[in-house]
Amino acid sequence: MSDVRVTMRALLDASGGVDAAIEQANEANVGGLGEESSIYGHERLARSVAGFGDAWKYGVSVLLRDATGLRDALSDSAKTYAETENVNVDRLMSSGE
Secondary structure (H helix, E strand, O other), rough: OOOOOOHHHHHHHHHHHHHHHHHHHHHHOOOOOOOOHHHHHHHHHHHHHOOOOHHHHHHHHHHHHHHHHHHHHHHHHHHHHHHHHHHHHHHHHHHOO
């Protein structure tokens, strides 16, 4: 017998927390950085800022992809544990009849 204990509520709460973080990250927007060089007063600075914005967006997209996978894995784990628990309860109930 294993000493591992799983709390489905904790898995679901973690999944919900990751989902909330994903939503917040999706709402944050760095688009348009460096597009208007007149705002920065210098063309090279505008290009540098635009390059930073592009790198930032790429990094955020990778984090969001990974976070989405984590959220889905946590949710799937909770569902699997719940289904297993239901099967075990059904077996216990049917063996007592």
